[in-house]
Amino acid sequence: MDPIYQSLAAIVDTEHVSNRPEELYIYSFDLGTAEPHQPDYVVSPVTTEQIQEIVRLANRENIPVVPLGGGMSLAGLAVPLKGGILLDLKRMDRIIEVNEKARYAVLECGVSQGQLTSYLERHYPHLTHSEPGAPPAATIVGNVVIHGQGDLAQPYGFNSDMVNGLEVVLPTGEACRFGSCALGARWFTNHPLPDVGLFLGWCGATGIITKLSIRLLPAKRIRGVGRFVVDDEELVPEIMYKLTHTQMAEDIIAFSSAIPPFASMLQHFTVNIAADSEKELEMKQEIIWDDTLGEYIKKGDGAYLGFTRNLERPQISKTSDYKKGGGFEYVGSIMPIEKYPECYRKGREISERYNIPYTVTGRCIGAAHSMMFAWTYAFNRADPETINGARSALHETDRLVLELGGVIWKPGAYGQKLVLERLDPNTRELMKKIKGILDPKGIMNPGNWEIP
Amino acid sequence: MALKDFEYGDTIHRCFRCGYCKFPVNWTDVNNCPPYARFRMETYSCGGRLWLARAWLNEQIDWTEHLAEILYSCTTCRNCEIKCPLRFNVDIVNMVVAARSEMVEAGRLPPAVKKFLENIELYGNPYGTGRSSRSAWAEGTATEQYNGHEYLFYVGCAGSYDARARQSAKALAQILQKAGISFGVLGSEENCDGNEVHKLGEKGLFEVLAQDNIARFKKLGVKNIITLSPHAFNAFKNHYPAYGGDFSIFHYTHLLCNLLRTGRIRFSDGIHAKVAYHDPCFLGRWNNEYETPREILRAIPGADLVEMEKNREGALCCGGGGGNFQIDLLGGSENSPARRRVREAHETGATILAVACPKCLIMFEDAVKAEGIEEKLSVLDISEIVAKGCGAEGST
Numbered sequence: 062m063d064p065i066y067q068s069l070a071a072i073v074d075t076e077h078v079s080n081r082p083e084e085l086y087i088y089s090f091d092l093g094t095a096e097p098h099q100p101d102y103v104v105s106p107v108t109t110e111q112i113q114e115i116v117r118l119a120n121r122e123n124i125p126v127v128p129l130g131g132g133m134s135l136a137g138l139a140v141p142l143k144g145g146i147l148l149d150l151k152r153m154d155r156i157i158e159v160n161e162k163a164r165y166a167v168l169e170c171g172v173s174q175g176q177l178t179s180y181l182e183r184h185y186p187h188l189t190h191s192e193p194g195a196p197p198a199a200t201i202v203g204n205v206v207i208h209g210q211g212d213l214a215q216p217y218g219f220n221s222d223m224v225n226g227l228e229v230v231l232p233t234g235e236a237c238r239f240g241s242c243a244l245g246a247r248w249f250t251n252h253p254l255p256d257v258g259l260f261l262g263w264c265g266a267t268g269i270i271t272k273l274s275i276r277l278l279p280a281k282r283i284r285g286v287g288r289f290v291v292d293d294e295e296l297v298p299e300i301m302y303k304l305t306h307t308q309m310a311e312d313i314i315a316f317s318s319a320i321p322p323f324a325s326m327l328q329h330f331t332v333n334i335a336a337d338s339e340k341e342l343e344m345k346q347e348i349i350w351d352d353t354l355g356e357y358i359k360k361g362d363g364a365y366l367g368f369t370r371n372l373e374r375p376q377i378s379k380t381s382d383y384k385k386g387g388g389f390e391y392v393g394s395i396m397p398i399e400k401y402p403e404c405y406r407k408g409r410e411i412s413e414r415y416n417i418p419y420t421v422t423g424r425c426i427g428a429a430h431s432m433m434f435a436w437t438y439a440f441n442r443a444d445p446e447t448i449n450g451a452r453s454a455l456h457e458t459d460r461l462v463l464e465l466g467g468v469i470w471k472p473g474a475y476g477q478k479l480v481l482e483r484l485d486p487n488t489r490e491l492m493k494k495i496k497g498i499l500d501p502k503g504i505m506n507p508g509n510w511e512i513p
Numbered sequence: 514m515a516l517k518d519f520e521y522g523d524t525i526h527r528c529f530r531c532g533y534c535k536f537p538v539n540w541t542d543v544n545n546c547p548p549y550a551r552f553r554m555e556t557y558s559c560g561g562r563l564w565l566a567r568a569w570l571n572e573q574i575d576w577t578e579h580l581a582e583i584l585y586s587c588t589t590c591r592n593c594e595i596k597c598p599l600r601f602n603v604d605i606v607n608m609v610v611a612a613r614s615e616m617v618e619a620g621r622l623p624p625a626v627k628k629f630l631e632n633i634e635l636y637g638n639p640y641g642t643g644r645s646s647r648s649a650w651a652e653g654t655a656t657e658q659y660n661g662h663e664y665l666f667y668v669g670c671a672g673s674y675d676a677r678a679r680q681s682a683k684a685l686a687q688i689l690q691k692a693g694i695s696f697g698v699l700g701s702e703e704n705c706d707g708n709e710v711h712k713l714g715e716k717g718l719f720e721v722l723a724q725d726n727i728a729r730f731k732k733l734g735v736k737n738i739i740t741l742s743p744h745a746f747n748a749f750k751n752h753y754p755a756y757g758g759d760f761s762i763f764h765y766t767h768l769l770c771n772l773l774r775t776g777r778i779r780f781s782d783g784i785h786a787k788v789a790y791h792d793p794c795f796l797g798r799w800n801n802e803y804e805t806p807r808e809i810l811r812a813i814p815g816a817d818l819v820e821m822e823k824n825r826e827g828a829l830c831c832g833g834g835g836g837n838f839q840i841d842l843l844g845g846s847e848n849s850p851a852r853r854r855v856r857e858a859h860e861t862g863a864t865i866l867a868v869a870c871p872k873c874l875i876m877f878e879d880a881v882k883a884e885g886i887e888e889k890l891s892v893l894d895i896s897e898i899v900a901k902g903c904g905a906e907g908s909t
Contacts, residue, residue, distance in 0.1 A: 076552065076846070077553070077554070079554065079556075081577070081579050082574055082575070082577065082580075083556050083565055083574065083577070083579055083580050083583060084554060084555075084556050086564075086565065086568060086573070086574050087555050087556045087561045087564060087565065088555060090564070092529060092530055092531070103554065105553055105554060131532065132530075132555075133531070133532075149553075149554065149555065151543065151553065152553050154542070154543070173540075173543055175536055175540030175543075176540065176541065176542055176543070178540055179539050179540035179541045179542075180541075182539075183539075183541075196531040196532055196533060197532070197533065197536060197540050198531065198532025198533070198535060198536070198543060377531075378529045378531035378533070378598060378599065379598055379599060381527075381529035381531070381599070382527060382529075382599045382600060382601070385523075385524070385527055385600075385601075386526075386527070387526045387527040387528060387529055388529065389529075441526075442526040442527075443523075443526040
């Protein structure tokens with residue numbers, strides 16, 4: 062019997078440790094175009110202490126450890142590039158605390174977006190969290206760790222800006238807390254202790270987040286989405302700017318896609334609006350559609366397409382079924398909003414080159430401080446040629462992001478390499494030192510943010 | 514068998530593994546896929562199963578008993594089909610069943626599945642018990658052998674052989690008798706309906722069973738069939754017509770509801786308890802029947818019908834479907850679906866968990882014992898509750 066397997070089974074239990082071909086096969090894949098790499102073991106721990114023991118074992122045996130949340134990054138960030146122990150963290154799914162008055166929730170790392178949404182709707186309907194466009198099985202921690210954004214990004218920014226505290230198992234096995242919880246106080250703030258922002262954006266290469274305090278935000282009684290369309294992409298940045306000035310929207314997204322054909326080359330906006338009363342809703346609608354966007358309608362540059370009450374969870378996975386193919390991946394970027402027209406045009410060019418119908422999306426972050434701009438490429442999982450085509454388009458788009466002066470959001474291995482090549486040398490050196498101090502044996506998610 | 518020849522070879526790659534299929538309708542948790550709830554490994558999720566089936570058919574992985582158990586752990590509850598947002602969702606369970614058929618064709622089955630099918634072939638039931646004891650449940654009742662009665666009461670394997678399920682069969686017979694319904698049973702001539710055989714992918718054996726049953730029913734002049742089990746109801750209603758079996762099929766709750774509405778049975782006694790109702794998959798998600806059992810329960814004096822958070826389309830399967838009430842690939846843990854479900858029922862404050870399926874009855878009866886809550890939560894079939902309430906219990 063494999064002694065590592067036996068040690069892992071002793072830490073967790075035999076039902077939640079596997080080195081059988083079926084588990085190794087399934088956990089070798091990302092949902093996107095990343096090449097599969099098999100782990101040597103799959104383990105599903107249920108406590109921080111178990112994770113600590115596993116990490117200590119991995120240190121002793123010099124085995125890579127790859128943490129996996131919902132597995133929805135689509136960028137191959139939890140593919141075990143160098144084998145090792147794949148930690149499926151989804152069994153750690155307790156919502157530990159909701160502090161209603163201080164508006165935060167303390168969660169274990171496996172809590173899914175859907176689970177928190179449902180919990181708040183049932184128990185705290187006046188509270189919500191910034192829900193990303195990812196499927197509901199995506200985890201809250203997984204989204205925070207990649208600097209995700211959600212449907213409250215316009216007023217509140219990145220989800221990783223809403224962290225009130227963390228518990229992290231370090232690559233050497235110690236469990237550390239950050240924020241007010243590190244003082245034994247409640248998990249209500251991540252400030253004002255010295256900044257040790259060492260774990261967000263690192264894809265688990267510096268430690269495993271086991272608990273998180275995330276800010277909750279007011280949920281208005283009425284939530285809905287209004288739609289607006291313009292035919293000139295050059296108008297998008299100024300419209301976003303004007304909309305953010307109103308401070309009336311919860312979420313502002315511009316998008317364009319080749320399918321359906323009648324909407325192709327038009328720029329659509331969805332603007333989420335929330336209110337506690339009909340009066341408030343009417344006032345906000347008037348300010349947004351009449352006072353702010355009315356001029357575009359009058360000039361014939363745009364059209365109001367209506368307002369729908371209730372927010373439906375975006376079913377982004379439908380993109381995967383384009384041409385009945387079962388797959389898609391996108392390059393996300395954080396960009397200045399003024400770059401929208403160029404992003405759109407270049408994205409269309411790349412898509413046309415690879416014979417993939419184009420889909421581009423820009424979500425406003427903060428008061429037009431930046432946007433998350435994404436280029437999506439569908440592929441047919443049963444057709445290796447289309448997978449290769451999508452992968453090439455993604456790589457070309459990674460390069461485009463940097464050429465346009467943006468930052469690649471949650472870059473995969475290829476994008477990370479591009480970023481590190483261009484990164485300020487002193488910053489690179491600091492990252493290398495941090496990684497070396499925290500993870501002296503280099504066991505944490507190797508292949509990610511590795512600086513030679 | 515190559516992927517290109519697989520019945521769903523042009524579809525099975527379309528699963529993106531986005532995970533919607535793990536949730537109930539209200540996103541409460543990711544535990545509404547019974548095998549995933551039990552094991553919490555991606556291999557046991559709906560998407561994992563489809564990807565593994567495709568990999569096996571594509572010769573990327575070899576057959577192993579573990580692979581087969583993963584495939585056979587699916588209870589065919591259809592939660593995945595309800596939740597999947599993609600257009601091929603109607604075929605998800607069909608794909609699992611078709612992949613099982615390939616394993617049948619290849620002669621590679623988990624031992625428990627092989628035994629289940631073997632027993633049906635030999636004895637007409639999955640328990641491996643002789644046909645002669647099929648009518649033992651009816652002892653002490655005046656149930657008649659079918660002979661041109663208005664209804665055939667098809668009892669099914671669980672109701673005929675399982676000690677607990679027999680009680681529900683008996684209760685139903687007593688109600689029908691009290692209501693003056695003309696019905697008969699097949700006794701030792703009854704054969705397995707084949708619903709589980711179909712879901713286990715043994716289509717050849719299913720065809721034999723269907724044709725045999727249809728021929729027998731027709732020979733006897735059967736027009737109307739009452740089933741105790743939603744599984745048999747599903748087989749007769751949805752699969753038998755393809756073999757010429759066009760009968761009027763009623764799940765027993767349909768008939769009871771009608772008897773209550775028309776006053777042919779009346780409650781003389783109430784139950785004065787909180788009652789949680791569990792939707793059986795083959796009545797609910799497979800046949801879209803959610804309200805009739807509830808109407809019966811609401812009509813019982815003193816019954817306070819409470820809903821579990823996961824109900825109707827979002828109900829968590831008991832874990833017994835797809836033959837798992839006997840094959841038992843999901844048992845042995847506090848995470849077993851049946852134990853999760855009885856905890857959910859207990860959390861409502863209910864003291865009675867009402868079911869309308871003998872498989873659910875068996876699964877939950879064991880689960881309350883395993884949870885140590887059998888004194889606090891009684892598992893009763895609706896037939897048993899109604900029989901007691903209308904004074905049919907014990908009448909023959």
